Amino acid sequence: MNKLGQTLTVKQDVAADAIPLSLYIHIPWCLKKCPYCDFNSHGLKSGNPLPEDAYINALLTDLDLEFQQSGQRPIHSIFIGGGTPSLFSAHAIADLLSGIQARCKLKSDVEITLEANPGTFEQARFSDYRALGINRLSIGIQSFNSDALKQLGRVHDGHDAIHAAEIAHRAGFDNFNLDLMFGLPGQSLQQAKADVKTAVRLGPAHISYYQLTLEPNTLFYVQPPILPDDDTIWTIQEQGQALLAEAGYQQYEISAYAQPEKKCQHNLNYWLFGDYIGIGAGAHGKVTTPDGIIRRSKVRHPNDYLRQAADDTLIQTESVIPRESQCLEFMMNALRLTKGFTTETLTQRTQMTLEAIQPRLKTALNQELINIDGKKIVPTRTGSLFLNDLLSIFM
Numbered sequence: 511m512n513k514l515g516q517t518l519t520v521k522q523d524v525a526a527d528a529i530p531l532s533l534y535i536h537i538p539w540c541l542k543k544c545p546y547c548d549f550n551s552h553g554l555k556s557g558n559p560l561p562e563d564a565y566i567n568a569l570l571t572d573l574d575l576e577f578q579q580s581g582q583r584p585i586h587s588i589f590i591g592g593g594t595p596s597l598f599s600a601h602a603i604a605d606l607l608s609g610i611q612a613r614c615k616l617k618s619d620v621e622i623t624l625e626a627n628p629g630t631f632e633q634a635r636f637s638d639y640r641a642l643g644i645n646r647l648s649i650g651i652q653s654f655n656s657d658a659l660k661q662l663g664r665v666h667d668g669h670d671a672i673h674a675a676e677i678a679h680r681a682g683f684d685n686f687n688l689d690l691m692f693g694l695p696g697q698s699l700q701q702a703k704a705d706v707k708t709a710v711r712l713g714p715a716h717i718s719y720y721q722l723t724l725e726p727n728t729l730f731y732v733q734p735p736i737l738p739d740d741d742t743i744w745t746i747q748e749q750g751q752a753l754l755a756e757a758g759y760q761q762y763e764i765s766a767y768a769q770p771e772k773k774c775q776h777n778l779n780y781w782l783f784g785d786y787i788g789i790g791a792g793a794h795g796k797v798t799t800p801d802g803i804i805r806r807s808k809v810r811h812p813n814d815y816l817r818q819a820a821d822d823t824l825i826q827t828e829s830v831i832p833r834e835s836q837c838l839e840f841m842m843n844a845l846r847l848t849k850g851f852t853t854e855t856l857t858q859r860t861q862m863t864l865e866a867i868q869p870r871l872k873t874a875l876n877q878e879l880i881n882i883d884g885k886k887i888v889p890t891r892t893g894s895l896f897l898n899d900l901l902s903i904f905m
């Protein structure tokens with residue numbers, strides 16, 4: 511039967527090996543903390559050297575523990591994020607990658623991304639990263655407008671931002687992402703469009719286009735800057751998306767736009783509720799085991815993390831995702847994707863049968879928040895715009 515009459519009776523058997531496994535590595539330091547950022551990142555105290563060697567050793571200890579807990583499976587993608595991983599020397603990244611290779615099997619087409627901030631590297635470092643096997647960069651541009659960057663508390667200016675993309679090309683990266691934010695303090699429609707046009711002109715394979723949000727526990731939350739009004743932000747988003755589409759960047763997730771075949775495999779694995787190991791200060795992972803889906807996280811502060819790893823007392827905080835929460839957790843990720851997901855993916859990655867959620871799918875269908883196309887479940891435009899309403903059906 512088709513549409514919601516279909517009676518697929520796929521039972522969950524936890525065949526974890528069939529679920530792709532990614533590796534996230536957190537580098538928690540930045541030159542300076544940005545006032546809008548709630549990531550686990552810490553400004554470097556002046557004069558304090560980066561504890562590169564100790565941190566790489568800690569990461570590899572952490573990885574050993576992860577494999578002891580969850581067994582070995584080939585790694586599909588690696589993402590070295592932060593913080594500012596491009597503060598780490600090529601020598602340190604080489605030690606990290608060789609340590610990983612000595613411990614686990616990487617898929618032959620593994621995507622290895624490193625986050626880089628303009629102004630934290632020189633061209634030689636990018637070329638070295640490329641030679642080590644980093645095959646994707648994610649560059650935190652935010653804006654090309656120097657005044658906007660100053661208001662965001664960034665350490666780079668517009669010229670550094672352009673230079674970063676240019677040297678990524680020169681270093682041989684044919685696959686790099688530019689992170690852009692819109693809805694910046696005092697930003698006009700013209701300024702926002704100029705940012706998108708400059709990004710497109712630089713020819714990245716991927717652009718992430720985020721609306722600036724004021725997050726609790728940030729300076730901007732306590733002392734909010736004056737942001738554009740909602741109508742202006744809406745117009746900026748619509749016109750920014752149109753410029754990206756005209757330039758051949760297809761939207762595949764709420765904030766992610768890619769040239770053909772250049773979607774971020776690592777993030778796609780998150781959004782399709784794949785498995786991932788997280789190593790580093792504050793990193794967390796999600797691994798499917800015969801005992802259920804386990805979340806595991808590490809202590810947040812880099813000093814505590816370094817101390818625990820050196821003392822061989824690295825604490826892994828574990829929790830099991832209850833069966834009744836798995837469906838919502840899956841939807842919170844997969845419904846972000848413009849092309850949605852297949853029912854096979856849902857049943858493979860959660861302990862939910864399709865029958866169990868059919869009434870809720872039917873409600874979403876009746877409210878025109880999703881479409882069902884054979885075995886594919888796809889959010890409608892309304893469903894994507896009102897994602898919280900759609901998700902509330904699965905609570």
Ligand SMILES: C[S@@+](CC[C@H](N)C(=O)[O-])C[C@H]1O[C@@H](n2cnc3c(N)ncnc32)[C@H](O)[C@@H]1O
Nearest residue numbers: 546547549592593594650689690720721722723
């Ligand atoms: C892990 S963060 C930081 C990466 C890198 N250190 C940087 O500063 O560019 C990844 C991206 O999230 C986005 N981001 C961070 N805080 C944000 C906020 N409050 N609102 C919207 N986007 C944000 C930025 O575009 C940022 O590049």
Ligand code: SF4
Nearest residue numbers: 540543544547551593
């Ligand atoms: S936005 Fe990036 S550079 Fe700024 S504090 Fe956060 S992680 Fe560090």
